[in-house]
Amino acid sequence: MLIGELAARTGVSPRLLRYYEDQGLLGATRGTNGYRRYDDEAVTTVRQIRALLAAGLSSEVIRTLLPCAVGDVPDLKPCPELVATLRRELSAMDDRIDAMQRTRAALAGYVPPGE
CATH class of the missing domain: 1.20.5 (Single alpha-helices involved in coiled-coils or other helix-helix interfaces)
Structure with missing residues (x-):
């Protein structure tokens, strides 16, 4: 999906999604036209990022915790x-x-x- 669709599905602005990508929190590939493309898991990842930010964690800490996150809430599995x-x-x-x-x-x- 393109960044606009991800923004619509998550309620997060494209600018903030680009910031998450710059911080190493969200991955995207580039199409031949140079547009960012996200897989369906990106919706869950953005929801996890938002929840962890709401818990007061920095993007640096979130980057280390995302591999442990499961689900939208997220649950943190042992790692x-x-x-x-x-x-x-x-x-x-x-x-x-x-x-x-x-x-x-x-x-x-x-x-x-x-x-």
Whole structure:
């Protein structure tokens, strides 16, 4: 299928699909006319990418996890480094949450009581 059809089937803009390809998340072949062509699995891949992005993962991490992804949701099957990668991401997210809570408390200290 061409990029426009993939965009229509996934609700993702062609520009974003090209970005996913540039990031190594989505594969395409080129026709003799130079147009990108995607196989039917690309729909599932795009849905997996969107779900993993919504979970707060970077495109770099998603690139390492996609081989472990099965289905649209996706389910992650065991593969090398999967658990270690997810634990590392959770730890980094916890660190960011802690930092934001400290920043919020500092900012709240500047708000006069009762306002």
